[in-house]
Amino acid sequence: MSDFNAEAQAEAHRDQAAWAAALTRLPGMGPATLVSILREHQPREAWELVCEGRLRRRSRADGGQPAGVSQSLSLFAAGDDQGREGDDGRAWEKAASRIEVTGWWDRAARRGVQVTWFGEEDYPEALVQDPNPPGVLFWRGSLARLTFPRVAIVGTRNATPDGRAIAFEMARDLTEAGVCVVSGLALGIDGAAHHGALEGLTHEVDAGSAGRPAPPIGVAASGVDVPYPKQHASLWERVCQAGAVISETPPGQPAQAWRFPTRNRIIAGLSVMVVVVESHSKGGSLITAEAALERGVEVRVVPGPVRSPASEGSNQLLYDGPGPVRCARDVLDALGILLPDSSGGGSASAGTRRNSVELSSEEKAIVDAVGWRPSSLGQVVGRSGLAVGRTATILDALEARGVLGREGAWWVRVAHGAGT
Secondary structure (H helix, E strand, C coil), X not given: CCHHHHHHHHHHHHHHHHHHHHHCCCCXXXXXXXXXXXXXXXXXXXXXXXXXXXXXXXXXXXCCCCCXXXXXXXXXXXXXXXXXXXXXXXXXXXXXXXXXXXXXXXXXHHCCXXXXXXXXXXXXXXXXXXXXXXXXXXXXXXXHHXXXXXXXXXXXXXXXXXXXXXXXXXXXXXXXXXXXXXXXXXXXXXXXXHXXXXXXXXXXXXXXXXXXXXXCEEECCCCCCCCCCHHHHHHHHHHHHHCEEEECCCCCCCCCXXXXXXXXXXXXXHCCEEEECCCXXXXXXHHHHHHHHHCCCEEEECXXXXXXXXXXXXXXHHHHCCCECCCHHHHHHHHCCCCCCXXXXXXXXXXXXXXXXXXXXXXXXXXXHHCCCCECHHHHHHHHCCCHHHHHHHHHHHHHCCCEEEECCEEEECCCCCCC
């Protein structure tokens, strides 16, 4: 493509961007309705029809199937917007009259927000054939990051220290192996996975490791300029700088409960595999796994303790069929991505770098005393032979370094260096 054509195409995109973004702000405008509209109209044309009251949706009584376009009147099914208020041409027209499109979009663009839409050239290829693709996608960062192989790592917000450590290490090692880690930026497993992916970008790897590191992708339920949860504002910015944060929620909008399940289908749709690390019996990560299975995306599960509530849902999922994975190497083997050092055992790291934590003799005695099962302070004192005060001090120090974790009154051992 010539420079002139490329610039003309970029200018055409800029001319349509504000109107594509504005369509997402109309009441009851769900993804299927948006896709139906954008199959027939360019965004600006669609907005003009809305403003004239000539664009509306077909009611459920009409059969719920998109109809063709005739004499500039478009009829669209409402079935994709369950749980939200219905809408017609008059409601859209009234809402559109209150939106100052170009000014609103200019303010969002100055915050680094970009937009693409179904049918546009930069729309993610992985979502084009999705059974329920987003009509419009916003992002901060770079969509070019989606050229890497992508694996989603998801799990509970109320994660155990061991679960967070596994997510951290798996994400770090996948990143080093050239696999893009996708997750939802939430507390618990999601946050640990993104921290691990960012860690994987910062470490030097030996010449024997596979390719260049892959940047992370965050999929948000809020607008890409509204970090959620607030505790992850710094993590959010780091993911934007290193990779991208994407969302179908309009800029400036907070997360709402109904947006999380719909967000999860995008995580599944972008990925070639979904790995569930920990999930309670009704965790949102199970929704992501179900969405992945519906799309023919492979699902794998990290086995957890059978008595742990944090692993109840993921262990049930594992029992129902998807195979287990223990580490990044298992994921890479399942994907057929071979590493030069693949002769190592299943528990080895995916990369050739190994950063073990240096422990003093007392610290090693404490770690050995904790072992791999939850242990109380009294049990650690009895096993290590150290005084109570000294034991408590070392336990606190090892927790701060990410070697041990705490669950109430119990101490647990986690992988070295996996701090989130």
